[in-house]
């Protein structure tokens with residue numbers, strides 16, 4: 001089976017503080033959810049997968065190729081799109097200019113970059129807004145531009161960190177459809193602490209606590225592991241809170 005990425009024995013931290021301790025995780029195609037409370041290490045893991053931060057210890061393979069040197073990282077970056085929690089942009093750029101610029105950063109050839117930007121904007125439903133200045137966008141529109149910049153070009157792995165923050169309920173429903181659409185073409189990793197969002201959009205979930213994986217499985221399996229005294233309003237929420245109390249598992 002071809003894995004989109006494989007993380008083995010990842011150790012990561014900030015200074016002397018360790019926040020990921022020997023985490024292992026594998027993902028195949030489709031949408032994968034990363035669930036965990038604040039401070040669990042989701043962003044740290046996504047930044048490592050996005051090649052922003054090299055692993056402290058352990059190995060990372062993206063589409064079967066281990067990230068060992070600069071050439072591996074450069075190759076991986078062409079295939080990886082990343083939406084951080086706060087993405088930077090020039091407020092005077094138009095939406096189109098910004099996404100085209102991101103295509104250029106991802107080394108999409110000049111002759112196809114414009115077309116790639118328009119396609120990404122079309123996918124997120126912002127083609128009509130392409131001339132708007134970035135500084136004039138609402139929070140929901142900005143999140144969508146953020147997704148457009150993450151999927152522009154020939155991206156095969158899309159990493160989204162808390163993409164539904166600030167979206168209203170209707171926008172969150174649209175967002176779920178968008179993730180399903182994107183994940184038919186690329187692998188998507190979605191990090192959030194909103195259990196229902198991730199379960200609706202993802203076929204596989206990993207629950208992370210204190211830098212280790214405590215559950216890996218389908219949304220149904222997560223709901224099924226709910227303890228009778230698990231906290232939450234839905235079976236999934238109860239499964240999630242139960243998983244957070246469980247000992248770490250190896251995948």
Ligand SMILES: Nc1ncnc2c1ncn2[C@@H]1O[C@H](COP(=O)(O)OP(=O)(O)OP(=O)(O)O)[C@@H](O)[C@H]1O
Pocket residue numbers: 014019036037038039040041042043044045193
């Ligand atoms: N730049 C940094 N310097 C020092 N510590 C950091 C830094 N970034 C994150 N941390 C710490 O690392 C731990 C993991 O943080 P991380 O942001 O990866 O968690 P998270 O699961 O994404 O949390 P959230 O859901 O709040 O975004 C936290 O305890 C956090 O305080």
